[in-house]
Amino acid sequence: MKMKVQVIFYSMYGHTYRMAEAIAEGARSVEGVEVELYQVEELVPDDVLESSGAKKERAAFAHVPLASVDRLKEADAIVFGSPTRFGMICAQMRNFLDQTGGIWSRGELVGKVGSVFTSTGTQHGGQETTLIGFIVTLLHHGMIIVGVPYTDTHQLYVGGVSGGSPYGSSTISGPDRSLQPNDNELEIARFQGRRVAEIALMLLKGKA
Numbered sequence: 544m545k546m547k548v549q550v551i552f553y554s555m556y557g558h559t560y561r562m563a564e565a566i567a568e569g570a571r572s573v574e575g576v577e578v579e580l581y582q583v584e585e586l587v588p589d590d591v592l593e594s595s596g597a598k599k600e601r602a603a604f605a606h607v608p609l610a611s612v613d614r615l616k617e618a619d620a621i622v623f624g625s626p627t628r629f630g631m632i633c634a635q636m637r638n639f640l641d642q643t644g645g646i647w648s649r650g651e652l653v654g655k656v657g658s659v660f661t662s663t664g665t666q667h668g669g670q671e672t673t674l675i676g677f678i679v680t681l682l683h684h685g686m687i688i689v690g691v692p693y694t695d696t697h698q699l700y701v702g703g704v705s706g707g708s709p710y711g712s713s714t715i716s717g718p719d720r721s722l723q724p725n726d727n728e729l730e731i732a733r734f735q736g737r738r739v740a741e742i743a744l745m746l747l748k749g750k751a
């Protein structure tokens with residue numbers, strides 16, 4: 544039985560994209576799991592992307608296809624990732640989620656596994672508020688939320704700057720974006736991807 548995980552992200556400078564790749568890698572490591580990686584549509588005008596340096600950074604993941612609201616129903620599990628904007632998810636991800644009214648009314652995501660991850664500029668700039676707020680939409684869709692338990696001991700690391708929380712994996716890009724997702728953060732992301740896939744597989748087998 545093949546089980547499908549979709550990893551759907553927005554990223555302006557590549558940090559959330561790198562976390563998405565690690566989550567996809569973790570999910571792919573589970574036998575019988577097919578993983579699809581998607582990004583949501585950009586809304587920021589081209590000149591703003593150019594002046595903020597994002598245009599150059601976005602070239603690294605320009606090959607990732609756009610997510611489709613209509614194809615969400617094909618997934619058994621969906622992991623959503625968004626950078627923090629003022630302590631919340633970004634407008635691009637909100638815009639995508641706000642197009643899911645139709646599938647919400649038909650209950651098409653009810654019973655699917657849902658999980659979230661994020662990236663912030665600073666250590667206390669809203670990782671947890673972003674993740675918790677993100678989960679609320681998934682709960683409205685009736686998704687079964689999977690987080691990251693502390694059995695993944697990378698979350699206990701306090702020897703340096705690191706993201707990672709029970710609500711979802713995360714990374715800290717630095718206010719000047721000079722940091723990249725570190726090994727600890729990437730391990731937590733892989734753990735989350737694996738766990739999402741394993742739980743979705745268990746649910747699917749239970750239904751068969």
Ligand SMILES: Cc1cc2nc3c(=O)[nH]c(=O)nc-3n(C[C@H](O)[C@H](O)[C@H](O)COP(=O)(O)O)c2cc1C
Binds near residue numbers: 626668
């Ligand atoms: C408009 C705007 C608002 C932001 N708000 C926050 C914030 O509230 N807290 C924070 O730590 N970082 C904030 N940031 C920094 C982003 O979260 C950071 O650039 C992002 O996590 C990098 O991820 P990316 O490379 O995937 O785009 C903000 C950035 C922008 C452009």
